[in-house]
Amino acid sequence: MSDELNAAEETQVQQLKSVARHITDEDFQRDQPPPGLWAQIAAAAQRPAASDTPAHRGVRRRGWIVGVAAAVVAAVIAGVVVSSRHDDRLVASAALSNEGLSPLGATSTGRAEILRRGASQVLRLDVRNVPRQPDSYVEVWMIDRQVKGMVSLGPFHGDGDYAIPSGIDPASFPIVDLSIEPADGVPTHSGVSIVRGVTGP
Amino acid sequence: MNEAATSDRNALEQCFATGGEQAVRVAYERYGSLVYSFCRRIVGPDDAAEVAQDVFVSAWRSQPTYDPDRGGLGGWLIAIARNKAIDQLRRQGRRPPQDASGHEKISGGRADVVDASAVDVDAIADRMLLAEALDELAPRARRVVEMAFMQDLSHEQIAASTHMPLGTVKSDIRRSLPVLRRALAVRQSGAGDE
Numbered sequence: 001m002s003d004e005l006n007a008a009e010e011t012q013v014q015q016l017k018s019v020a021r022h023i024t025d026e027d028f029q030r031d032q033p034p035p036g037l038w039a040q041i042a043a044a045a046q047r048p049a050a051s052d053t054p055a056h057r058g059v060r061r062r063g064w065i066v067g068v069a070a071a072v073v074a075a076v077i078a079g080v081v082v083s084s085r086h087d088d089r090l091v092a093s094a095a096l097s098n099e100g101l102s103p104l105g106a107t108s109t110g111r112a113e114i115l116r117r118g119a120s121q122v123l124r125l126d127v128r129n130v131p132r133q134p135d136s137y138v139e140v141w142m143i144d145r146q147v148k149g150m151v152s153l154g155p156f157h158g159d160g161d162y163a164i165p166s167g168i169d170p171a172s173f174p175i176v177d178l179s180i181e182p183a184d185g186v187p188t189h190s191g192v193s194i195v196r197g198v199t200g201p
Numbered sequence: 202m203n204e205a206a207t208s209d210r211n212a213l214e215q216c217f218a219t220g221g222e223q224a225v226r227v228a229y230e231r232y233g234s235l236v237y238s239f240c241r242r243i244v245g246p247d248d249a250a251e252v253a254q255d256v257f258v259s260a261w262r263s264q265p266t267y268d269p270d271r272g273g274l275g276g277w278l279i280a281i282a283r284n285k286a287i288d289q290l291r292r293q294g295r296r297p298p299q300d301a302s303g304h305e306k307i308s309g310g311r312a313d314v315v316d317a318s319a320v321d322v323d324a325i326a327d328r329m330l331l332a333e334a335l336d337e338l339a340p341r342a343r344r345v346v347e348m349a350f351m352q353d354l355s356h357e358q359i360a361a362s363t364h365m366p367l368g369t370v371k372s373d374i375r376r377s378l379p380v381l382r383r384a385l386a387v388r389q390s391g392a393g394d395e
Contacts, residue, residue, distance in 0.1 A: 005375060009375065012378055012382055016381050016382070020351045022324070022328060023331060023332055024328075028336070029238065031237055031238045032237070033233045033236075033237040033253060037237070038229055041225075045225070045261040045262065
């Protein structure tokens with residue numbers, strides 16, 4: 001094979017030169033990733049896509065959450081309906097209404113209660129007229145007063161108790177919100193809320 | 202050419218495309234420092250690990266979309282990292298670092314219609330990928346390529362300077378071209394975008 005470059009190769013050379021002539025020592029320098037990063041990657045990759053860390057959550061959706069999605073602090077935990085027990089202690093409660101929210105939930109109302117159960121806490125929901133939309137589901141959220149941080153308790157499975165992740169202080173996330181989420185794999189709040197209420201003592 | 206390094210890279214790229222945690226792990230061991238270093242340069246040390254994590258999680262989930270025929274795995278990962286890093290900066294209302302190199306866009310895009318900040322990020326990405334590819338070359342070929350591409354010496358000047366036959370100089374450059382082009386191919390094609 002000839003060692004002479006053909007026209008296409010000459011073009012490649014010129015293109016590569018345009019990059020190469022600006023290379024500096026810094027371009028060769030490599031920093032080692034911090035220890036434990038692989039473990040974090042493996043753990044994150046094997047969780048559902050919705051459990052990505054907060055800063056990664058998308059901003060493409062619009063609605064009431066526009067402008068704050070970037071700062072969302074969220075840990076999405078698959079919703080777990082927990083059976084009721086007699087030793088539950090009521091911590092806070094709220095009426096849930098559709099006022100100012102999506103007309104899709106125009107007739108939706110309900111009640112939310114924060115219950116302490118031993119060392120854990122649950123959100124008890126009793127919601128009426130939950131709309132069902134094709135290719136979508138209803139998701140349960142707890143949101144802070146600044147509407148910047150939020151915790152997903154997972155899909156709404158019906159009335160019952162939803163486990164609040166340990167480490168989450170319900171007082172810091174007093175807004176209980178149910179939203180309609182398209183089944184598109186996007187973990188952020190859709191902005192389509194059907195009921196909401198602010199829990200308090 | 203460093204045949205062993207190239208062979209290892211080719212095997213990894215073929216393996217990666219077939220999926221599996223082990224393939225991602227090997228890719229991380231091979232390209233983790235490249236991705237992390239790139240992220241560190243673009244978003245800074247405080248956010249670099251978080252963005253790098255996001256890159257490999259995305260890569261893990263997008264394994265089947267990587268096509269070794271379109272270019273190198275390093276370029277594919279940096280294409281993802283480029284987008285993740287810019288997203289991170291935008292979320293924080295920050296601008297990418299200014300790149301003072303005067304880099305010319307290799308793909309021929311008009312810089313005046315491209316977001317200048319994105320061009321800076323692209324320039325850093327291209328240079329780091331090219332540096333990575335240069336590291337893959339055998340010492341002699343790398344020396345010749347650096348003299349030709351970075352110092353802009355003619356083949357004859359290189360031959361005279363190195364006391365190598367002119368044909369060897371040309372051969373080294375010609376055989377290095379695919380390695381260098383492949384390193385940049387995916388990122389410059391815009392692939393790796395999610």
